[in-house]
Amino acid sequence: MMRDTVNDLVAFVTVARERSFTKAAAQLGTSQPALSRTMRRLEEQLGVRLLTRSTRSVSPTEAGERLISAIAPHFEGIEAGLADLSELSGKPVGTLRITSVEHASATILAPAVSRLLLDYPEVRVEINNDYGLVDIVEQRYDAGIRLGEQVAKDMIGMRIGPDFRQAVVGSPAYFERRPKPITPHDLTTHIGINLRLPTSGGLWSWPFAKAGQEIKVRAEGHVVCNTVPLMLDFAIAGIGLAYLPEDVVESHIAQGRLIRVLDEWCPTLTGYHLYYPSRRQPKPAFRLLLDLLRSGV
Template sequence: MDRETWADMAVFAAIADAASFTRAGVRLGVSASALSHRMREMEARLGVRLLNRTTRSVKPTEAGERLLARLRPALRDMDEALAALSADQERPTGRVRVTAHRSAAFGLVLPRLPGFALAYPDIRVELVVDDGLVNIVAQGFDAGIRRRPSLEQDMISVRLDDGVPLRLVASPDYLAAFGAPETPRDVLGHRCLSYRLPTAGSLYPWTFERAGETLSLEPPQQFLTNDIDMLCDAARAGLGLTWITADQAAPHLASGALVSLLEDWCPDLPPNYLYYAGRRHLPPPLRAFIDAMTA
């Protein structure tokens, strides 16, 4: 059935229900004469009379009644489908699949999930923790969270936080054995623990910043890993100096397991961004997730 015929069927049912071209016209926002003309064209195309018209009323013919008996369930199903769609917009259902690097997954997404689950109990969240760069479209993700505002073409990005301070840390045992660096260049004489970027394979740079001055160094590498938690544990074990985030360092600094070094030279990591493919109409679960992450 083509679209024009389906639309005509809906008009026919509206006229039959209203028993009047005028009342049906008011409901549909069309003039009575336009509806009458449309029905004549429809009857001519089908080769059957569907309505009996008098000056006082409009009633279906016997053929029209048979058609209505088959037509009304289909129209009712369509109304219910549209109502369900509207309900989904008001109370989203379905799945949202997100990839985030480890710090963002634990520091940004996880703290917001309990409130999100209460507000949207019918949305299922799949969170894939991956420190590498991810093509979210190719790998079937709805959104990603990384520290760069534009990771792929045609992405829309939303800033989630401010830059995260880094801390250069070491254990008290290591410092007792090797001393503490007093200037950034002093790290060149220390055992250093470095982070290898999962996708690029390069090492995260050792960059110091203070009052507009930037100093990048390539210290000796005592230990390499692509896991930020492992870096923290290695530093606590006394293997050497390393960079971790201020949030990650805080409990270990408070307990005395780690010591913060050269704090006036410590830079900030870039902000986190939530990014997703540009679409005219976002799926309701994704829209709800974005709202929750940016609230």
């Protein structure tokens, strides 16, 4: 096959995976108009439409999906083969893409990645914090990090962190205006600082458990966030109650900036697990990261 056609096919697979000409162009190091011309040329050469374009997104047609299924595994094999060669030089290279949640990234992933990059500066790591449930195969991630119960059964999973508890907290100023809740049901009369879940589009309902009783409650509020530090800032400012990992708030509780409530109702959550597809051969750099995470670096 002609070299230009191979390059065009690589460009097509990138556009299809990213669902965006802008993102694909950035990955390929070209301009969006040039990439659009490349796709039109490939479609004319093959005689079929491969992509459905709109003003906001791009997606593969049925013919495009069939082409991806046929050629993508071969490109993945080439990428894996090139990555394996790096072991012979003793210098792992390439990019690792990981979807995580910011609490796990800050407390577990960042220290391991920092050690990896110090030892192997040719490696690049892209971390995308997202509270939604992500299809790591479709979106071309090497791995994901979520709570243990969120890991799909067809994935290889590895625990990378201990179980931990959540905490409901509010500022002293907030509790000067409202009484402390005694049970989770009391939260319906309180102001909550909420987290939106991208997968469902709804707000996260706070889980509680005590003496075999499990309930989920959401305190309505004026603020919806998608980052832990922002929720923490609003709680300290007295805007409302926040439901955050225990280690995030313990220093603020000790210093009197926050007050913890409903302690006996806050359950222990299964620790973070790293997961990746069982049928994909891990890259050398990814195997090094696995070793660092196992060792608790």
